[in-house]
Amino acid sequence: MKNEISQATIGRLPLYFRTLNFAEKDGMDIISSDEFGRRLDITPEQIRKDLASFGQFGKKGVGYYVSELKNRIGNILGLENHWNFAIVGVGHLGSALANYKNFITLGFNLVALFDTDKSVVGTTINGIKVQGIDVLKEVVAERKIQIAIITVPVSEAQNVTDLLIESEVRGIWNFSPIKLSVPKPMYIVNEDLSIGLSSLSYHLARLD
Amino acid sequence: MKNEISQATIGRLPLYFRTLNFAEKDGMDIISSDEFGRRLDITPEQIRKDLASFGQFGKKGVGYYVSELKNRIGNILGLENHWNFAIVGVGHLGSALANYKNFITLGFNLVALFDTDKSVVGTTINGIKVQGIDVLKEVVAERKIQIAIITVPVSEAQNVTDLLIESEVRGIWNFSPIKLSVPKPMYIVNEDLSIGLSSLSYHLARLD
Known part of the structure; x- marks a missing residue:
């Protein structure tokens, strides 16, 4: 089953997860695929197709059980791993990512920041x-850092990768x-x- | 034809464009789908399938004509429009995007920056x-700004959108x-x- 989920579907799963997370916080027990689609600007058909590929979470004519589906997604x-991650390179982009709230919503833990610039180290x-x-x-x-985000200039990227x-x-x-x-695994x-x-x-060029 | 290109394919076109751009700068006239795939970590089959959906650019057993394919992609x-864009919100993320070189490679022109913070205005x-x-x-x-990038806090996002x-x-x-x-169009x-x-x-959870 694992290999049957397409890249495009995997790309939508975090959106589904976050939407369900908000719905859960709103106190919703069940969400219809219409409402789900409306919140995401994705067609209900697409959502049903995506979710059908890894099990049965809906009740026909009722909707999806919010908490159950959220936990399954x-x-x-793999969010239950609560991965520890670090950011290497704290320029503008690295700093922006260090302050990005959605990573926390998804259960990721930022535990370290690294930089080569001595004027930044210690801040x-x-x-x-x-x-x-x-x-x-x-x-x-x-x-126990499992994930690293690289936001260094191109000239330093290979060195940082080798270190990682x-x-x-x-x-x-x-x-x-x-x-x-990077070498497997x-x-x-x-x-x-x-x-x-x-x-x-692409889309603007077609709206003319 | 226009509507037959899938979102996933559209998502790969900028990668193809950039790779062809580099290949062109390297002086390559023709690139094989194998070499193309190697540079992108995408299977040659996928590349052939994507490119087949909007015309005939390869020569069997030879490869793709680099400049011709680059121009077509x-x-x-719609990159020949050389869109003028602005960034609204020059915090860390906005500043990072303002310095992002690939936008220029793709022909986009950054022409203005906006912020509400008086200590930033004028810098x-x-x-x-x-x-x-x-x-x-x-x-x-x-x-004549056609595209705006919004990198303001959530609390300001709707106001900025209304203005835009x-x-x-x-x-x-x-x-x-x-x-x-946003309303159409x-x-x-x-x-x-x-x-x-x-x-x-997702992938790390499967590598265990």
């Missing part, structure tokens, strides 16, 4: 002290605009912020 | 002076963690940075 996404962001990259390996082991490969980090989320590779997601703007351009 | 993405980021949000409407008209709706902006890329809606992409981290979590 969290489970599929505090979101209650966490920035440490030098020279102590990265030992801090990763000590704080040597450490006990298991996954990397790379924002440097360079495709980095590590896993890397190369982020590309220009996709959103290009997607917007 | 740029055309599909310069990436050569552009930050202006007060009170002049947004007139600057949008004057500078009143102005002549056509598209919004929203990074505030709140789902914003405007178009909005609501960005969710937690998707990358969740996708990483």
Whole structure:
């Protein structure tokens, strides 16, 4: 079953999780696929199709059980691991991510920040002290950091990646605009912020 | 034909465009789907399938003509419009995006920055002076700004959106963690940075 979930569906699961989380906080027990779709701007058909691919969570004519479905999606996404993560590179983007509230909503724990810039090391962001990259390996082991976010300039990205490969980090989320590779069993997601703007351009060009 | 391109394919087109752009700068005339796939970590089959959906650009047993394919993808993405865009909210994330080089590679022009914070208005980021949000409407008209990126706190996001709706902006890329809606024919992409981290979590949970 695990391998049958498409990348596109996986990409929508965090949205489903967050929407269910809000619905749960609103005191909703059940949510219809229509209401679910309305909150997300996704068609109810798409939602039903996505959710059908990993089990039966709805009651025909009633809707989805909010808490049950939320927990199941969290489970599929592995959120119950409450991953510890670190950010390497606390320039503007790194600082923005260090303050991003949705990571906490999803159960991720930011436990360390690293930078090479001596004028930044020792400062505090979101209650966490920035440490030098020279102590990265030992801090990763000590704080059991499983995920690292790379937000360093391209020129430093490979060095940082090599350091992370040597450490006990298991996954990397790379924002440097360079495709980095890691050996198995590590896993890397190369982020590309220009996709959103290009997607917007695609649609605007068709609205003329 | 236009409507046959899936969202997932559209999401990969900017990656194809950028890879072809680099290949062109490297002096390559032709790129094989194997090499193309290797550079992107996407299977050659996927690439062939994506590209087949909007025309014939390859020569069997040879590869794709780099410049021709790059131009065609740029055309599909509407990049030849060289959209003028502005960033509203120059905190950490806004500042990071204002310095993001890939937008320029794709042909987007950053022409204005706005903020409500008086201590920020008048400062310069990436050569552009930050202006007060009170002049947004007139600057949008004057500078022919077609796209706005919203990187303000949730509490300000709706106000900013209302202002943008009143102005002549056509598209919004929203990074505030709140789902914003706009009336047609405007178009909005609501960005969710937690998707990358969740996708990483999904894969790590399966590597155990």
